[in-house]
Amino acid sequence: MDPIEPVEAEREYTMQSAAPLLHSGFLASVQRVPDNPALSLHGRTWTYRELDGIARLWAGALTRPAARPQRVAVLGHRSIVTYAGFLAALYAGATVVPLNKKYPVARNRDILERAEAGAVLADAGSHARLGPLLDGLAKPPLVVLPDSDEAPGTLPAGVRTLTRADLADPVRPAGPVAVAPEDGAYLLFTSGTTGRPKGVPISHANVAAFLSANTDRYRFTERDRFTNTFDQTFDLSVFDLFMAWGSGGCLVPMDGYDLMTPLDFVRDNDITVWFSVPSVAVLQHRRGALEPGSLPSLRWSLFCGEALPAATARAWQEAAPGSVVENLYGPTEATIACLVHRWDPRTSPAGVVNGIVPIGAPYPGMAAAVLAEDGSPVPHGETGELCLTGRQVFEGYLNAPEQTGAAFHVVPSAFGPDHRWYRTGDLVRRLDSGEYGYVGRLDTQVKILGHRIETGEVEAHLLRQERIDQAVVVAVPGDEEGVTVLAGILAGDGIDVCDVDGELRRTLPSYMIPLTYHLLDSFPLNDNGKVDRKALRRLVESGELEPVLL
Incomplete structure (x- = not known):
């Protein structure tokens, strides 16, 4: 296949069955396994039926205003509000805008303003941040406090609030508000060279393609127990939540001390699906904690977000011999992950570049190419910029046409419309296996x-x-x-x-x-x-x- 003609990848995708919306898998699990545990958090467990009921309750409150919010921010950390709130926003037909309790107020306010969020769902632990966050906003959003009996006194005058009592008996919607696959599922803000984060809108169609590819690949079951090591402002968290809930499995978030002793957490909670940045595993390897056979419960060990050292992959595989170890790759703009390499102690070392595990081959529905600065393909085996096209690639940055234009190569096609290739900024080379090896960064x-x-x-x-x-x-x-x-x-x-x-x-x-x-x-x-x-x-x-x- 010509490296800049992804027609076969597109044809493959059309034969895949993909859930149309981000929360379709969760809704299916509510119908199929309503009494299975969906979330285990701080010693409390919620079933699918219970989590669905909470999300519907809060979505009812969000949809009561005459003009329902098009975007809903969620502020908190590892609380029922952050998990059920994400679902509630989706049920309300809104785009979810995660905020981070650990971010400075100025950064969260900038995100809130630029997203034009019409409502904020906040947990009790975030009350102290709400006043400074909303202070000075020309059009403050509706504030929903599902686990609080009263609003904090620091809120600016005139801010509309709904507390636990206000949510006690709203008219529940018969079902989630209907949206189109092309509508926004979530909006994340990534680091930008101008000193302001860039808004990355991801549609339901983008993320449905990602979930479909992973559902076919991993075949998770309702007996699986998933970690959640990422904050919701990190798009890898979407895998944790919706791959767990789409399979009928249980999400078991990690926090604080758990992240300092992750191997104990895996053993104590019978975790079967591990997903984290490689740094977590690197640290355990350096400490000598990855003893052979020490992680017997794991079926899948997945890493993404940065380069995975081959020595760490090898040590983790030995610690979890019943586990399949995979290295996932993908920028936020291409929806979480879109290339993957399965570690094999016998064959993977041949593809290691500078001690780093290969980033693998594209998902179904995605195509990759190694291009030069002018958009032309580089010769096989030489280093160039990894560029991506396919169903998971976003349309463009929020209200930033110049940044969007700079982020894509537009290549004429002899087979139809011109192809838009997203420029990842990552330097790679195509290996003899057909997979891609990571070399470094093109920019800063x-x-x-x-x-x-x-x-x-x-x-x-x-x-x-x-x-x-x-x-x-x-x-x-x-x-x-x-x-x-x-x-x-x-x-x-x-x-x-x-x-x-x-x-x-x-x-x-x-x-x-x-x-x-x-x-x-x-x-x-x-x-x-x-x-x-x-x-x-x-x-x-x-x-x-x-x-x-x-």
């Missing part, structure tokens, strides 16, 4: 603990501070093998690094904060007169440029 975008970060966004926030004349953020190896951290290099007069760090923490999530800061009088330049980022990275990695003690 990096992955820290699975979170995609544009270092330019961190730099933009640094340069807003007084006294900082120049700022460069680079990714460097951490103390743990396979772990990447950020280092900030600053130039300017009278810089107080403690103040710089404190201000940054008021505006950015913790995973975007540099681990170390380094001061220079002036930055080195390359032959083109630009700041030499490679030289700065070498200075940090070699230790020649020492960190400032905080």
Whole structure:
């Protein structure tokens, strides 16, 4: 097949049976196994019937206003509100906009405003953040507090609220509000070079294609028990929730101490399906915790979000000998994951590039190509940018036509409409097996603990501070093998690094904060007169440029 003509992949997809909506699988499980456990959280379990009832109750409240909200934000952390609230928003026919309790108020407010959310579902643990979040909004959304008896006194005047009593007996809808597959399922915001996150709308059709491919691949059952290691602002969490609920299995979220001792959690909770960023496994491997045969309950071990070291895959496979280990790959713009490699201790090492497990082959309905900067295919086996097309690829960024245009190659086709190839920014090469091997990043975008970060966004926030004349953020190896951290290099007069760090923490999530800061009088330049980022990275990695003690 011509590397830029994905016609066979498209034809394959048309023969697949795909659920039309994100929550279709959950609704099917409510009918098929209503009394099975759907969610086990903090020692409490909810059945499918119970979770469905809660979601319908809250959806009824959301649909009561004359103009039902088109987008509903969900604010909380590992609570019944965050899980049932996601379903309730979908039942109300709205696009879900996850917020993160751990994000700075300014970032959540920016997301809320740009999403134009008409309602916010918030759990009791988020009350202290609601006042600052809504303060100053020209058109504050409806606030729904399902697990609270009263609204916090810090809410701005005039904000409409619904508490637990208001939700006690609304008129429940006969069923979820009808939406089209092309309508939005969820809206996430990813790191951007301008200093503002980019809005990534994912449609029901996009995510239904993803769920269909994974349903066919994994054949999960109602006896499976799934981890949930990701926050809902991380799109990998959608796999956790809706692959579990589509199979009739039970979702068992992890938090806090659980994430520090993940192997104990797997054993104590009879987990059968593990899904996390590779960093979690890397740390356990470094600690010597992946003893052979120590994870007997696992059937599937899935990793995504960053590069998976081959040594870690090998050690995890030995710890979970009854488990199939897979490395998934995909940007948020291509809906969670769209390439996959199944680890085989006998054959996989042949495809390892720089110690990293291959990212595999495309899902049904997806096609990949290795393209040069001008959009032309590179010769087989040579390095180029991985570009994607297919049913899982989004239409474009929220209200950002220029960013959307820059994100795609448009390639003329002799067989019909021109093809739009999403540019991932990842450098790969096609292996002899037909799969793809990961080489690195084309730009300054990096992955820290699975979170995609544009270092330019961190730099933009640094340069807003007084006294900082120049700022460069680079990714460097951490103390743990396979772990990447950020280092900030600053130039300017009278810089107080403690103040710089404190201000940054008021505006950015913790995973975007540099681990170390380094001061220079002036930055080195390359032959083109630009700041030499490679030289700065070498200075940090070699230790020649020492960190400032905080």
